Amino acid sequence: MSIFFKEKLKDELIKWQNSGIVDKNTAQNIAKFYDMNLNAKGSNLALNLIAYSFLALSLIVLIGANWEEIPRFIRVVMLVGLTLSVHIAGFTKLENYSTSTALFFLGNLCFASSIILIAQIYSIGEYMSDGVLWMAIGSLALSLALLNPILMTQTLIFAGVWFVVETFLGNFQPFFIVFLLCGVYALCKKSSLVLLAWTLAWFYLFGVGYFLTLPEPIFSSYTANEIIYYTFFSLLVIYGASLVVGKFSKDYASFMVKFTLFFGSIFLMIATAVNAESLDDIYTKSSYVYLVVLAVLTVGAIIYKKFAFLLFMAVFAIFITLDLGGIYFKVTTSFLLFGLGFFMSKNGLVYGRSWEFRFGVFTLFMLALIRYIDLVGDYIGASLLFLVFAVVILFLSKKIEERKNV
Numbered sequence: 001m002s003i004f005f006k007e008k009l010k011d012e013l014i015k016w017q018n019s020g021i022v023d024k025n026t027a028q029n030i031a032k033f034y035d036m037n038l039n040a041k042g043s044n045l046a047l048n049l050i051a052y053s054f055l056a057l058s059l060i061v062l063i064g065a066n067w068e069e070i071p072r073f074i075r076v077v078m079l080v081g082l083t084l085s086v087h088i089a090g091f092t093k094l095e096n097y098s099t100s101t102a103l104f105f106l107g108n109l110c111f112a113s114s115i116i117l118i119a120q121i122y123s124i125g126e127y128m129s130d131g132v133l134w135m136a137i138g139s140l141a142l143s144l145a146l147l148n149p150i151l152m153t154q155t156l157i158f159a160g161v162w163f164v165v166e167t168f169l170g171n172f173q174p175f176f177i178v179f180l181l182c183g184v185y186a187l188c189k190k191s192s193l194v195l196l197a198w199t200l201a202w203f204y205l206f207g208v209g210y211f212l213t214l215p216e217p218i219f220s221s222y223t224a225n226e227i228i229y230y231t232f233f234s235l236l237v238i239y240g241a242s243l244v245v246g247k248f249s250k251d252y253a254s255f256m257v258k259f260t261l262f263f264g265s266i267f268l269m270i271a272t273a274v275n276a277e278s279l280d281d282i283y284t285k286s287s288y289v290y291l292v293v294l295a296v297l298t299v300g301a302i303i304y305k306k307f308a309f310l311l312f313m314a315v316f317a318i319f320i321t322l323d324l325g326g327i328y329f330k331v332t333t334s335f336l337l338f339g340l341g342f343f344m345s346k347n348g349l350v351y352g353r354s355w356e357f358r359f360g361v362f363t364l365f366m367l368a369l370i371r372y373i374d375l376v377g378d379y380i381g382a383s384l385l386f387l388v389f390a391v392v393i394l395f396l397s398k399k400i401e402e403r404k405n406v
Contacts, residue, residue, distance in 0.1 A: 051102070079114040086110050087142075101150050108139045108154055129169070132162040140182060149192030156183050156198045160205065176206055193255050200259055204234045232271070233293075235264045236313060240297040243304045261356070265340055265363045272333035273370050308343050312336065337367045 010031065017027040070078070090103035112135040119131055136158035143151040159179040166173045183199040186192075208230045239260040246253030294317055301310040315336060341363035348357025 076118055079110075079117055083107060083110040083114050101148055104142060104146070104148065104151055105154060108135075108142065108151065108158075111135065111138050112158065129162060129165050132158060132165065136162055136179065140179065143186065144182060147186055147189045149186055149190045149195040152183055152186040153192070153195045153198050155179065156195075156202055160198075160202050163202075163206070176202075180206060187252070191249070191251065193251070196252055196255055197259065200238060200256065204231070204238070207234050207237070231267045232264065232316065235260045235267070236297060236316065237293060239264075239309060240300050243300055243306065258355075261340070261344055262359065265337065265344075265359065268333055268337040268340065269363070269366050269370065272330055272337055272367065308339075312339070334367065337363060341367060 013022070013027045013031060016022045017024060022030075086103055086107040090100045090107055093100040093103060115131045115134055136155055139151065139155040139158055142148075143155045156179060159176060163173055163176040180199060180203055183195060183202075187195055187199065238256055242253045242256035242260070245256060294313060297313055298310065301307070301313065315332065341360045344356045344360030344363065346360070348354065348360055
């Protein structure tokens with residue numbers, strides 16, 4: 001059962017129990033079957049996080065108003081005392097997940113602010129990137145101790161900021177992978193789609209950063225076309241990983257597929273709209289890595305009988321091997337985007353996933369719009385283009401009618 005449905009079912013079970021529709025034992029048995037805890041107390045976590053974040057801002061502004069007038073030692077004591085007090089308060093509320101999480105979230109913000117302000121007090125902010133790293137390490141220790149996905153998400157945000165700053169300064173940091181592996185460990189222990197989203201995003205950033213820094217230290221010098229290329233490759237890897245993850249968690253696998261389809265469509269829209277030159281040297285920069293990864297993904301696609309995925313990878317492999325650019329780049333990405341849009345629309349109908357059907361149709365319309373802009377003045381080409389899309393939409397409409405009549 002989806003995580004979102006579990007939360008809704010949990011709320012309903014509490015209502016049924018309180019109104020006498022089901023007795024306590026029945027409600028507990030249902031909850032146990034779906035791995036839920038009806039005894040966990042807590043209010044709206046999102047609102048608590050927002051409220052405590054505003055509280056942190058309030059305290060910082062209040063202290064900052066008279067900051068220069070307070071002696072250095074007193075300032076340090078105030079910062080350390082505030083950080084410790086908030087964390088101690090979090091430990092006293094461990095039985096209430098929502099409140100304790102919000103307090104620890106606030107405590108990590110106080111810890112981060114203390115590092116910045118103490119560095120300012122003693123003029124040790126020459127390399128502030130180190131301060132951000134210590135924020136991430138301190139937050140990581142607490143996240144692992146409590147195995148709290150919200151706190152681990154906060155940790156990944158701190159670590160991600162450090163990684164991005166360091167990379168743009170020309171210091172690619174492989175140590176970032178430690179934070180990502182800790183995020184994966186937390187995901188294995190506690191279910192959280194929010195943490196999964198951030199982990200996937202940072203894994204993509206780390207992978208792109210790694211491949212783009214092979215020949216040069218700073219990846220900001222690379223073109224948008226190259227970043228699109230690496231992005232597409234990363235999304236293929238995430239989709240392939242979802243096939244294995246699905247054996248352990250259908251929620252995670254489903255989210256990874258959605259993540260791949262959404263960002264794959266967006267980046268293909270961008271790719272097919274730009275005037276790409278030849279992507280020279282990309283294949284040679286890391287050819288062995290790509291060949292090995294594509295080989296593994298190909299074997300996985302055959303084992304799991306994902307033939308559409310196999311076709312996408314075949315087109316991608318041909319694309320990078322032949323180093324296609326210019327008009328070939330547009331043609332290739334247009335066919336890939338068309339295939340992805342049709343695939344999502346058809347799957348949305350077959351499996352009753354409305355979000356996939358709608359996004360598939362949206363993808364097809366965006367491709368039609370992009371190609372129409374290129375074909376302005378070529379009336380025959382534009383006419384044929386719209387004819388193809390009309391046939392596709394009519395085919396989908398017919399499928400919808402068939403499903404209604406079943």
